[in-house]
Amino acid sequence: MRERLPPLVKPATRKITLAVDVVVLSPRSDALAVLLARSAPGGRERWSLPWDAPMPGEAFEDAASRITEASLGSAPALLEQVGAFADARRHPGDADVSVGVVALTPPAELSSLASAEWFSLSALPPLAPRHRAIVDRAITVARQRVDQSPLAFRLLPPTFTLSDLQGIYELLLGRRLHKASFRRALQASYLVEPTDEWRSEGRGRPAQLFRYAPRKRRGARRGVRFDLFTEG
Template structure:
């Protein structure tokens, strides 16, 4: 039978597997993405944080570690997006790449060595596989926005409802009706008010809220037909 290293399995062709991360944070009305300098001799100057998948370490754990190194702190949410092995070039030539998207509230962290935030709409040249992954990551955030607390993980522990709405608008790529947004939010008991208010200089101060989900289900949406194909 086989020996104990996983790569010696009969019939298996060894592959180089990379873990590649799209780490996002809100920056005003834009989403920013964390990039790191490419290795010496690379075609592009910048790259998404990435690393090789290591035997004995689960890809999800490896990805979390890479994210934590690049960010200087654990991201507040992370999920797998896709595994690709297409002709699009990976910066180090990985045959297969597992892509992740991570989010964090803080842009003012002690970032890892050389890491820099770039606005997602104006990213520098990157390897094609990373360009595709950024698009897939944005789509993944959008799709899961209503079933995972992504927006809340992009904000600090307390936030105003206007800030929350801005995050939704950022990720959805469209504006949202204010009164309707707040009614929906109230109906599902996801946030609770604190006794603090924040004044941004102009206008009435906004009350701060915190994420405190209280309701479990009761939700049941009707059948929707939103087919694109």
């Protein structure tokens, strides 16, 4: 086993086809929703993630932004690559390799002309296996990033109530949070500032509107957490 030496120079001879597949996420009536594009290859209605081949020299995130805009009508608020996927030939366009990108956008109505629709995560139509895997990975990545980056704020309009914000966190984390604790932690973070507007929505006391405005940056050097391991 010792005499196997690495090749010094080996040309990457094999040519393959590449696609960028985008998972556009948005909150929609108390659930996370994914944007799917209609495609009817054989008369039956089928759905797939919006995708395209990147143009020569185009960065993956730029391609994802372009692809999102084509289906949604506007550019997403945040993009992040979630990895490359290669299970052989399970892509709607038969691409050998897909680069998955997750895109976040506040709730928005679709043009009724557009050949795309929102689907609740819990009620997705059948997808190509690779697209299924990319969606799952995108959700996992979003969930992991939730308290590393201000991701939740990208799923909301510029001003929002604290209950809205808490709702987004609950959607992303998949569990309920306690109101008082949530607000206390948010207060201590200096991430939002109140506006002087209030929103009355049906019954109950009107809620103050806030905007995302990170002010301080506490160099919060914390210890190590051993209790966050997600898997064996």
